[in-house]
Amino acid sequence: MSKSKPRYWVEYLFLIPFVGFLSVFELYPLVNMALRSVVETGGGSVSFQYYANILSQPHYRMAVRNSLFFATACSLVGGIGGTFVGYIVPRLPGRYRSLLLSLYSLPMTLSGLVVAFAFIVLLGRNGVLNLIVQRLLGLPRDVYFDVYSWPGLVVVYAFYQIPLMTLTMAAVFGNLDRSLIEAARNLGARPLQVWRYVIIPTLAPGFVAGMSIQFAGMMGAFGTVLALVGGARNLLSVQIYYHISESTYNLPQAAALSVVLVSIIAGVLTLLNLFEKALRPGG
Amino acid sequence: MSRWLYRLLLMFLILYIIVPLLMPVIFSFSIFWQDILPQGFTLRWYEAILTRPKNYSALMVSLIVATGAVLLNFIICVPAAYALNRLETPIGKRLRALSSVLPLVFPPVIVGTALVLAFSRPPLALTGSIFMVIVAHALIGLPFMFRNTLVSFRTIDERTLSEAAASLGATLWQRMRYVIVPNVLPGVLAGALLVFAISIGEFEVTSMVAGFTAQTLPLQLFQQIRNDMRIASAISAFLVYVSVLSFLGMNYLGRKMQGLSQQQ
Numbered sequence: 190m191s192k193s194k195p196r197y198w199v200e201y202l203f204l205i206p207f208v209g210f211l212s213v214f215e216l217y218p219l220v221n222m223a224l225r226s227v228v229e230t231g232g233g234s235v236s237f238q239y240y241a242n243i244l245s246q247p248h249y250r251m252a253v254r255n256s257l258f259f260a261t262a263c264s265l266v267g268g269i270g271g272t273f274v275g276y277i278v279p280r281l282p283g284r285y286r287s288l289l290l291s292l293y294s295l296p297m298t299l300s301g302l303v304v305a306f307a308f309i310v311l312l313g314r315n316g317v318l319n320l321i322v323q324r325l326l327g328l329p330r331d332v333y334f335d336v337y338s339w340p341g342l343v344v345v346y347a348f349y350q351i352p353l354m355t356l357t358m359a360a361v362f363g364n365l366d367r368s369l370i371e372a373a374r375n376l377g378a379r380p381l382q383v384w385r386y387v388i389i390p391t392l393a394p395g396f397v398a399g400m401s402i403q404f405a406g407m408m409g410a411f412g413t414v415l416a417l418v419g420g421a422r423n424l425l426s427v428q429i430y431y432h433i434s435e436s437t438y439n440l441p442q443a444a445a446l447s448v449v450l451v452s453i454i455a456g457v458l459t460l461l462n463l464f465e466k467a468l469r470p471g472g
Numbered sequence: 473m474s475r476w477l478y479r480l481l482l483m484f485l486i487l488y489i490i491v492p493l494l495m496p497v498i499f500s501f502s503i504f505w506q507d508i509l510p511q512g513f514t515l516r517w518y519e520a521i522l523t524r525p526k527n528y529s530a531l532m533v534s535l536i537v538a539t540g541a542v543l544l545n546f547i548i549c550v551p552a553a554y555a556l557n558r559l560e561t562p563i564g565k566r567l568r569a570l571s572s573v574l575p576l577v578f579p580p581v582i583v584g585t586a587l588v589l590a591f592s593r594p595p596l597a598l599t600g601s602i603f604m605v606i607v608a609h610a611l612i613g614l615p616f617m618f619r620n621t622l623v624s625f626r627t628i629d630e631r632t633l634s635e636a637a638a639s640l641g642a643t644l645w646q647r648m649r650y651v652i653v654p655n656v657l658p659g660v661l662a663g664a665l666l667v668f669a670i671s672i673g674e675f676e677v678t679s680m681v682a683g684f685t686a687q688t689l690p691l692q693l694f695q696q697i698r699n700d701m702r703i704a705s706a707i708s709a710f711l712v713y714v715s716v717l718s719f720l721g722m723n724y725l726g727r728k729m730q731g732l733s734q735q736q
Contacts (some may be wrong), residue, residue, distance in 0.1 A: 200555035204567075207552030210544075211614075214607050218586035219578065225589055274485060285482060291723055292489045298666065298715045300673030301492075302693045306708040307492040309697070311497060317495075320508050348492060401576060409579025412676040416697055426581045433588050433680050440589055447585045454577055 209256045226444035239445035248423060253449065256425035259339070261347045261409035270347060271354020272396065278359040290359060293352035301349075301412030307347045309417070312336040337418050345413055353406070354399045360393030390469055397465040404461075405454045425450050488617035493716075496708030500699070517706035527692055527703070534689040537602065538671035541609035542664045545617040548610070550660060558631055568622075575615040583611055584680035600683025606678045613667030620666065624659025624729065658725040665725075669718035673711050 227235050243249040284361050296304070311318045312334050319333040335341050365388070373387045405440035411426035420427060425446060499505055503512030521527045556568055578586075587608055591598040598604045630652060637651045675690040682691060689707055696704035 197555075197559055197561065200559050200564075202557035203551035206548045207618075208567075210548050210610075214587070214611055215574070215578070215583070218590035219582075221583075221590045222586040223623050253555055277481070277485070281482070287723075289482075289485060290487060291719060295489060295493070295715055295719055298669035298673060300690050300693070300708075300711050302675050302690055302697065303496060303673065303708045303711050304492065306499075306693075306697060306701075306704055307495040309701075310495040310505075311492060315506060317508055324508070325674065352489065405576045405579055409581040410676075411581060412679075416675075416694060426579075429581055429585055430676075430680065433585055440592075443585050443588055451577060451582055454579070458577065 209352045223448055225441055226333070226448050229441075239442050242442065242450075243445060243449060248255070249428065249446070252423045252425045252428045253447075253453075255423050256408060256450070257371035257453070259342070260404050262339075262343050263350055263407045264400055266343055266347050267350025267354045268396075269402050270351035271356075271399065272358045274351065274355040275358025275360075278355065281364040290356070293355045296349050296352045299349075302416050304345060304348055305413045305416035308336050312341065312344070319369055328333050335456060337421075342417065342422065343412060345417065346407065346410065347427070350403055350407070354403060357399035357402070361399075363390055365391055393465050393468045397461050401458050401461050404457055408450055408454050425453075493712055496617065496712055498706050499705035500709035516621065517702045518710075520703055521638065521706050521710065526687075527689075527707070530687050530689045530692040533602065533686055534672055537605050537609055537686070537688060538668045540602075540606035541613055541671045542667050544606060545613055545667050546608040546660070546664065549614065549617045549663070550622050552654075553618060553625050554630070557622060557625035571615065571618055575623060579702040580612055580674075581675045581680075584677035587611075587677075587681050587707055599681045600685055602686040605686045605688065606683045606731075607673055608681050609667075612674060613670050617663040618668045620659050620663030621656070624656045627659075628655040640689070658728045662722045662725040662729075665718040665721050669715050672714045 226239055227237060229236060243253070274289075274293070278286055281289065308316075310316060313319070313336055315334065316333070316336065321331065322328065323330065334344075336345060369391075370383055370387055373383050380388070409426050411424060411430055414422055414424060414427060415430065420431060429443050429446045429450065431437050432439045432446065497512055499518050501513055501515070502510035503514045503516075505511065520589060521531060556564055558564075559567075589606065590596065590598050591604060598607075633651055633655070634647050637647045642651070650696060673690060674688075678686075679694065680686050682688065689711070692702055693707040693711070696707060706708075
């Protein structure tokens with residue numbers, strides 16, 4: 190065979206469905222959405238009215254602020270919890286390790302509504318756990334953990350976030366090379382130096398990737414919130430949903446809110462990436 | 473002492489996932505659950521899903537949509553993963569990187585909004601049709617299907633394997649039949665199961681693009697959580713079964729894949 194330069198025409202042919210589908214149903218809609226947020230339909234005049242609304246109207250500003258806080262809180266809970274479980278998993282005997290990994294990959298496909306249902310039964314006003322704790326401690330009926338409050342929503346979403354982070358971190362801790370750490374110690378590195386120059390740089394890429402998934406996912410999440418409290422909690426994602434499909438139907442405003450949401454995610458992901466680069470030794 | 477602590481911790485970690493999953497299941501088999509313990513045993517709420525026309529048609533719509541999303545993903549992802557595994561050009565690399573970042577930056581709520589904005593006006597008034605729901609679910613499932621398929625092409629090193637088979641005189645058809653398909657199938661099927669399970673439970677984007685005609689099971693569940701927790705429990709339990717079953721399937725396929733890569 191005389192192949193000097195590989196020719197890829199079959200491969201490019203095979204990419205047509207993929208590129209075609211994503212162009213029509215993802216790329217075009219996204220570009221169209223960005224345009225619709227600034228260009229009036231029909232007239233064609235450019236206006237930033239819908240962005241001005243987000244800056245000036247208190248309930249939009251509140252939504253942006255709430256979403257930032259909520260996504261950060263959930264990512265931190267998920268990040269810390271998942272890192273903890275991910276640290277334990279590789280240390281377990283093989284049987285338990287695969288059991289835990291399978292169990293912790295279950296919530297990924299679980300409907301947000303099922304999770305909402307489960308936590309209403311567990312932690313609602315008459316929730317099983319609430320009743321058990323009340324009986325055990327002899328608490329009055331009006332003292333209970335409120336699943337419909339902000340902390341309650343964080344606890345519910347942790348059921349997604351912790352397992353998701355666990356899967357990432359279990360792989361990361363599983364790949365952590367023990368011999369590298371020992372080599373550093375043998376060369377006379379102090380414990381702090383081992384952490385700073387060996388352990389943290391190895392863990393950082395996986396951790397940052399995990400946190401990015403957590404934050405991005407939480408910025409967009411609204412199914413479980415909607416099932417638990419309806420519109421009572423003002424989040425950016427919930428606002429977008431209401432502008433698309435409910436009484437406050439306003440498509441250009443939804444487009445502008447969406448662009449803001451995407452920008453926030455892109456900004457935070459960039460920051461996390463920079464942070465990871467800064468952690469690299471010599472970087 | 474620390475051994476017991478470890479066991480206790482392990483126990484807690486297992487219960488953390490299992491207890492919430494069991495709630496809808498227990499609820500769906502009991503007549504009445506107001507106190508700590510549920511009371512009675514019944515299959516009435518499952519019967520309700522199958523006999524009430526509204527719920528039954530939602531079940532059918534969900535199955536059609538999930539199957540459609542899986543098939544669509546199959547047609548799109550398998551050739552693309554084959555191609556991108558081989559393409560060592562800059563375009564290939566960029567597409568591979570893009571396919572992992574895109575779904576992160578554009579979560580489902582954005583995909584839903586963009587779809588509604590693009591396809592709600594004539595001549596492209598597609599929202600509210602079952603076709604749009606299938607497309608939306610295919611989009612949400614695509615990263616999972618694509619990643620699984622690409623990984624299985626990677627692990628078996630399809631390129632080297634095919635070249636070896638070709639040098640031994642295997643025709644294209646023989647290479648497909650005996651080398652590529654049996655080796656890649658477990659990974660592709662695992663991706664398909666994942667897409668199916670995600671589609672069956674998807675609520676967020678569905679509620680944006682479905683309108684009134686394409687009512688899926690989760691949309692029914694959303695109404696029933698407010699109206700009737702007992703019907704809701706049966707639908708929730710059904711969704712839990714689908715998730716658990718598809719994960720058992722994926723575990724089985726995962727072990728098969730491990731076997732394949734160890735044979736080499």
